[in-house]
Amino acid sequence: MAAQSNIDQSIATRTQIITAFAAVYLIWGSTYLAIRFTIETLPPFLSAGLRFFLAGLMLYVFARFKKGESAPQRDHWKSAFIIGGFLLLGGNGCVVWAERYVPSGLAALFIAIVPLWMVLLEWWWHKTKRPSVGVFLGIGIGFIGVWLLIKPGTIHLGGALLLLLASFSWSIGSVYSRKADLPQSSYLSTAMQMIGGGILLFLMGIIQGEYAHIDFMSFSLKSMASWVYLILVGSLLGFTAYLWLLKHVGVARASTYAFVNPVVAIFLGWALAGEKLDAQTALAAFFVLVAVIVITIYHRR
Secondary structure: OHHHHHHHHHHHHHHHHHHHHHHHHHHHHHHHHHHHHHOOOOOHHHHHHHHHHHHHHHHHHHHHHHOOOOOOOHHHHHHHHHHHHHHHHHHHHHHHHHOOOOOHHHHHHHHOOHHHHHHHHHHHHOOOOOOOHHHHHHHHHHHHHHHHHHOOOOOOHHHHHHHHHHHHHHHHHHHHHOOOOOOOOHHHHHHHHHHHHHHHHHHHHHHOOHHHHOOHHHOOHHHHHHHHHHHHHHHHHHHHHHHHHHHHOOHHHHOOHHHHHHHHHHHHHHHHHOOOOOHHHHHHHHHHHHHHHHHHHHHHO
């Protein structure tokens, strides 16, 4: 009976891991299309800001009162706002704005080059060991993919530049967060970053004058449903699954979402939104994904 119990526990653990990976792969890959549907009738920055603020607030309440985490210090909030600014205002905000001109699948491809920026930033900023030849090879392959994506006639140039800025900003926030003064609880830290970034996104929406053009009667059911999906599924469930994976399988395996999300986003954009997938885009996607895999493998070594 004891042996059977151990087998059942092992099966349950594998099932939980597979479920968590499926959640991160599919949910985060689907958020790009959900963003596109949301901004069809909802104001981009105001809706994104409110999305992250509400998701962060719910996660904060969970961490403080369900998990019993201690109240964060003032310096923790300062770090959270800085990181939230880079990750969400600069990263997600540019994606939201760019998706007015660029298909959701291509937006996901641009964000997939984050590992390229992170390797270079860690080397320059944190003075880590010089990247290996294999890592530089991956970076070169990645930039070939980027060049194919922004080649004239392939994509809206302004949208492409915004997406490059988004991936660079996300990388800065990610690298900075590794040595920032934050609570030890990953749930509390993530909640604070979402709250800080959400407030900054909302303020950007006010600066952009989005409030003056709000017409609640024009909000479509598809946009509202997509916005709720981003809050409850994209932010809360997706982040929770990712944090669980970090704890149980480690950073290396959890980070493989970067390989899969663009594929999911491109497929969903093609299947549900009629986004075109031509040969040049497919070739660019191939180069970008190969680059991410090569960089990840050699950087771990």
